[in-house]
Amino acid sequence: MDILIYQSHPSEWRVHESDTGSRSYVADIHHGDAIIPAESVGFLVAMQVFEHIRTPHVAMRQIFRILAPGGYFVWSAPLFSETHGSPEDYWRFTRYGAQALAADAGFTILSVYAPGDLRELAGYYLGITGPYWKREDIIADSMSSWNLQVYML
Numbered sequence: 225m226d227i228l229i230y231q232s233h234p235s236e237w238r239v240h241e242s243d244t245g246s247r248s249y250v251a252d253i254h255h256g257d258a259i260i261p262a263e264s265v266g267f268l269v270a271m272q273v274f275e276h277i278r279t280p281h282v283a284m285r286q287i288f289r290i291l292a293p294g295g296y297f298v299w300s301a302p303l304f305s306e307t308h309g310s311p312e313d314y315w316r317f318t319r320y321g322a323q324a325l326a327a328d329a330g331f332t333i334l335s336v337y338a339p340g341d342l343r344e345l346a347g348y349y350l351g352i353t354g355p356y357w358k359r360e361d362i363i364a365d366s367m368s369s370w371n372l373q374v375y376m377l
Contacts, residue, residue, distance in 0.1 A: 226265055228253060254279060256286040266295040274301045274325075275315045284329035297331065300375040303338070304345055322374045333376060339363050340372035348372060 226247045237251040239259055251259050277283045291297055301317045319338040326333055
């Protein structure tokens with residue numbers, strides 16, 4: 225399994241290959257072409273990362289470049305969430321924004337899942353979190369305009 229670890233300083237970028245053949249890339253995805261070969265990864269996951277990427281269109285194009293033909297990319301980001309650091313917090317994505325971001329980079333979108341509704345959103349802001357709701361209510365994709373998260377394949 226290959227891993228990308230964020231590092232903004234080019235002098236710190238490197239690739240480490242383990243005895244098993246897996247690689248750890250230390251780089252900035254905005255400049256992934258500096259060390260990550262094109263079409264070299266078959267499966268990529270970016271869960272709750274893109275809200276922290278300063279230029280998400282550039283990063284999405286880099287991910288499309290490194291994904292091997294026939295590969296899969298699983299993506300998620302919050303729509304409603306508190307502002308949080310580590311290192312920065314720039315964006316929120318609607319289901320339509322997420323789809324546009326991926327399509328503009330060249331991806332074919334297989335599925336978008338955006339659970340939540342106004343009731344869950346209001347509860348979230350009042351501190352009423354997951355344990356208070358039925359599982360079916362939390363994971364239902366109601367096609368609401370009040371989604372808490374957006375997931376995309």
